[in-house]
Amino acid sequence: PSATLKFHLYLRDYKLYYNPSSYHHSAWNCTTSQSKTDDDEDEQCSPTLTPSFWQQSNHYSVSCSRHLSSTKNTLLDLAFNKSPEPKMPSVSPVPPDVKIDTRAFLKCRPEFASMTLDLGQRPHPIEWEEALLVLQKVTLLKGRMKPSDVSRFLVELSRLHPDKMSLVMSDQRFIILLRYSVEYLCLFTEVQLLEVLQSFVWLDIPSAHTVLGLFEAELCRRADQMSLHQLLLAADLWRCIGRQVPLFLQHLYNSVHLYVGQMGVSEVVQLLYIIGEGRQCPKDLIPLVERLLMRHLKEMHPEEVGTVCLGLFKSQTSISQGGVMCIVDKAQSFVKDMSDFAIVNVMKFMRFSYLYHRPWMEAIAQEVPQRAHRMGVKGLMHVALACSAMHYRSDDILMAIAERVPSLVPHCRTKDSCKLLWAFGTLGFLPVQSSSFYPSLTEALRQKKAEFQQYPEHLLTGLLGLAFVSQFPEDLIALALSPDFVSLAVKSTQVELKKDLFTLDGTVALELPQWTGPRLSCKLREEMAEMLWKFAQSDVCQKPEVEVAESTLQKLLGGEKFVCKRMILPHTRSIDLEVHFDSSGQPLPVNPAIHTAPLSPQNRVTITEELLAQLINTKSTTQPLTLAPTDKYPPFHRVEPDEGGRLFDTGLDLTSDIIEALTKPSSKGLSPQDSKGIVKLAIQVTSRNHYCCHSQQLLGLHAMKRRQLKIAGYRVVELSHHEWFPMMRKSMAEKLAYLHCKVYDSLTAL
Template sequence: MRFFFLISGLFRCRNLKGTSMAACLLCRRVPRLRCLAGLRKSFAQAQHVHVKPEHETDDREENKGVLQHRGEYKLFYNPSSYHRSACSSAVSYGHTDNEEDEQCLSTHAPSFWQQGNRYSVSCSRHLSSSKNTLLDLAFNKSPEPETNSVSRYHRKPVLPDVKVDSRAFHKCRPEYASVVLDLTRRRQPIEWEEASRLLQKVTVLKGSMKPSDVSRFLLELSRLHPDKMPFVRSDQRFIILLRYSVEHLRLFTEHQLLEVLQSFVWLDMPSSHTVLERYEAELSRRAEHISLHQLMFAADLWRCIGRQVPQFLQRLYDSVNLSLGQVGVPELVQLLYIMGEGRQCPKEFVRPLEQLLVRHIQQLHPEEVGTVCLGLFKSQTSLSESAVTRIVDKALSFVEDMSDFAVVNVLKYLRFSYFYHRPWLEAMAQEVPRRAHRMGVKGLMHVALTCSALHYSNNDILTAVADRVPSLVPHCRSKDSCKLLWAFGTLGFLPEQSPSFYPSLTEALRHRKAEFQRYPEHLLTGLLGLAFVSNFPEDLIELALSPDFVNLALKCTQMELKKDLFTLDGTVALELPQWTGPRLSSELRKEVAQKLWKFAQSDVCQKPEVQEAESALQDLLGGKEFVCKRMILPHTRSIDLEVHLDATGQPIPVTPTSPEHTAPTNPSYQGWRGLNIGVTITEDLLAKLINTKNTTDLPTPPSKVKPTSLHRLQPDQGGRLFDSVLHLTDDIIETLGKPSSLNAAPKDSKGKVKVAVQVSNRNHYCSRSQQLLGLHAMKRRQLKMAGFKVVELYYREWFPMMRKSRAEKIAYLHCKIYDSL
């Protein structure tokens, strides 16, 4: 630039006598430019930090409480479990698809969600309960760095990842033209020479420029070819023009103001540029005097610039509230799109928004439904159960006509709502295999996360995703890889089902190690997902448990990672007995274990189903000292009821302080009647068990009772309610009276059998399935490794049993414990 001014000055002064006048002419510019030093400095800084979002497609998982409602399997949760300390957005709007999963969820759950369940299905950053002991998926706030790590994938040509157009819905209706900027229609471009002449006029007119001149110059300069825009933005004359635009800001008409803002879009202005603050303030000040369509157009321009403007958006929402009658389908869909990109919906705006949606839902086109779901997802807006159902029903009605992008957006909102819409998920079992071969890695990742969040394990969906992912590994950010590993591990997708899936993603993590320095939570997410399916990459585990990485994770202020480290460390201790690598310090393990136990005492230990099982077991075995409620494996974040038996089946006292009590000096085992278990089989009890009306009368002799086969449920047998009320027949009386064989049960060196009684919960299983979810399957596997016999009080059996008599509960527990040994 200096060279340009020098040549220009010499050319203009070549007829003057001497060079001093030329030098004087050159120096006349300096005083005027000096006053812009601050503006130039901020502009230069903005250029360094600016990252223009290329796409607004997405990225946020988890399992929550489950309720049975009208025959439907539905999931609910309390989103406060997602709350993080650092939730506020930066000034710059540089939102890309990296971020939308990383936002803080609203703390206002819809009325149909189960308020007591605070847990989610993703890698945990929060305490766990029996309602959902799966780990909460934590997400980072900032965009993922697009680092180009050296890997074998870069040695061969890589097909580009699939790109999506998040503004494709604008093509659905011509009415969008009044509220959006069509980014596909640039004005006829001008050459650099013409732009240079315009900039020269700026230096000539200077302070005599009118508002119309400023808006015209900016609009004309915005027609320059995009490749030349950096030269314009760095030109000192352009900076002078920006200064005059600020000086004339209040003199612009509404039309001129929008023209200038539109020119900033084409000029590719950095979203963090300080000049834009003045424009947001001015538009917010004028909001009451600007029409609804103009406000929506301005909001779209801010979106195109890529800047967050919360103050202006609040004015827009206020205007919409006052003009609900003017909001048609295009205005509503565009509003939801803007709301999603703004990452927030005011609480007072949710109700009118839901009413507008319900009113217009049947008029929506396929791409518009996808945009509605994405806007609700990104803004973390909770609608009522009926509204969510109507939206998904509408999507289902034309699912085959929806783009892959729109389908994924519906899945995202189902994931956020934790709403199990069975017909939609069944449709996905057909659609995902049909579409997977053309989908990008982010879309596939969201499909997998939704399935894991809703506990929906479908082999057709998972296999289609697993077969496609290895070819997309070069495009996987560490976050994508780790979330995929988490989701597939949670759903128990075994390595042999797709031999290249886990190895390719694990290798991708090795080539993305640098990213874990910024996002340590991703590595823990991926390693726990792998651990669920007994996959242990020792080099990555060594990194995760190294002192430097542990210190880095503990310094993370946005989320709690201690429990994830604790779970990984405890898993290594049990499943890698020859491990010689780093481990967590004993102090840290003790700290986290105490924290987990303290929480369990206030949460899961207070559950009615747990307390009832504990009490009934104490009656069965002879007292409190025979049942210990504790976290046998604290790193799995859930409790068990521990019972010890000797080689003859006699209960042995077990307490937290002295778990190794020896068996009492009782006579040899003489059957259930002779066992000191606190319950004696009397005629009165027998009468109650066979539902005899007069309990004082003797029961019908066994020989006259209609023979009924005894159904002894195995520990992991599911899908069958224990609803036979244990009709006492010859078979069952014989079963209750004979000694149990303990030959098959694992024993310690003293011949003692340790039993872990688990009170299961609907959230421990994949929906409508007997398949345990990742963490619970891993826990059961590790309990067996630790020498325990696992006895499960399956929720489909135990919950109905809680309504039965005490005697029936005890008889049920006796069968469960002794028949399983």
């Protein structure tokens, strides 16, 4: 069908949904468009001042029947006569949030001018009288207009001052001009098509407008005839209009391999920018994109590297670890010259890539404290979130953020508040000097409770972050565990929300004994415990470090019945090796339902004088220790002890205290004990991922678990990664001696 017929079909019973905030540069139109700026970089849609933004209905909607007369020159009845904008709820005046130039990279080199639109350089304005003359020409020429006339008139009208633009949009002669732009679609040259599309940017045509759909189809049809720069410019214009055009972008991506030889730095950077704004990079394009990046990386300026990182992050494009390292190396080489926005983009990319780059992080630990006072809340949130994702705790960074955030709370979206709480809780940071950090963000959550109906995940994120550092706002917890909220969260497609609810509920049970508020149903708790246990059985339970610890403990204590591998606290999502002792230091069965045989001391490994002599003599021999012919573990290369007489390279010295612990494990009183006199140990095999980098600071969830195990009556025994992993290479005798010290030292500790 002709373009005119298409236009008729598109307009039949057409409804124009009008949300004032949708047309501002800080919001997304979630149905078909994206923001005209890059304010919200990492989500498809973001909360705004109007809760209806994500809803099917729109409180600010007007509708009219759209039709075309059979007479060619009849005016189109388009609803451009906007009703007065409804008044937004009054809010207390606050200082403006920090504004950032998300397209600063375009100023890096003049080559960008041919493939992008500089939104900061509006065309030289014309007066209203000049615009009227153009509109009069439309009436005069009518059907005698040529394609060149239509494109020229639209370009001229787009030069009108933005304050007067609504007058043009409501003029019926402009509607006629739009109709002719559709009729002449097939007759426009590629240059004219792009000129008209650019005029739509300055005219502020709504991104969901019917005319744009027809222009998109025409550009897709002509994609094979367009040059690389024309394709990139068209993609950039669509972004400036705020319309998602996945079909056109696919044509652009399909053409990239044809223009590899023509792609310099500017083309590569602009392509990555478009890929990021489109939120997707085809898998078959990723290798080519990486090769182009590596080819031109040395020539890139600081803002261009930031743009590349943001594009890869937004599109969730995974490149090789070597490629990531090269990009961050380049960023680190001129970090002081990067804008705050570019630095934040690198942090986002590292968070997505799960890459820890020590020189970069050390540089950021110097830069962020100097910049935090001028940064906006979104940038600060992303810095903190990246630090927590990489397990990097820098008190200088966190304190600078903590001191800045309270003044920015009025600008915090629920996402910002909750992710800041999560990041700080994960890193276990309680800013003493900035005591208002946690209270101000917690109060911000109270002020925006209604938004959690749309974003239940954010409330759970924030509450868990608070729980990690022993903060429990009971009113918000009651909301999160209320039947209505739980029902909302459970309906979500995110399994993670069920896990978060389960973790929060289990934490309330242990840490708020006075709690009388809502709790999860027994059915949901049992479902989650079973699901987590099944996952643990297929994953962590089968890790060699856990299996070796379990089997060695069984040998040490006398058999399988004395060691139980289970999730003591299922809501903490990890397992422990549980061991029980009586008041005299004798191991007790932990699995009586499975093992009914009486305790047989002969089954236990006793630290005899002979074994102790063998351990001590190890310091002067290079032969591996042997326990007995039943030792089924193959011998490993033994690490020579140092001059101080250290037996293990894990820090275990055969001091007089350890020798006493080895030979007289129950010589001291046991502590603590439950009401039956039983001492319960939770033996944990930890990894580096349980701690902050280069630190003994446990990450939030693991620190909370330790705290709750003690509340539940357990004494925690840690087999730390820097001790146990090297120990796995040793003989069975050495592993037994190590575990003997660990277990019985914990029994006799005060």
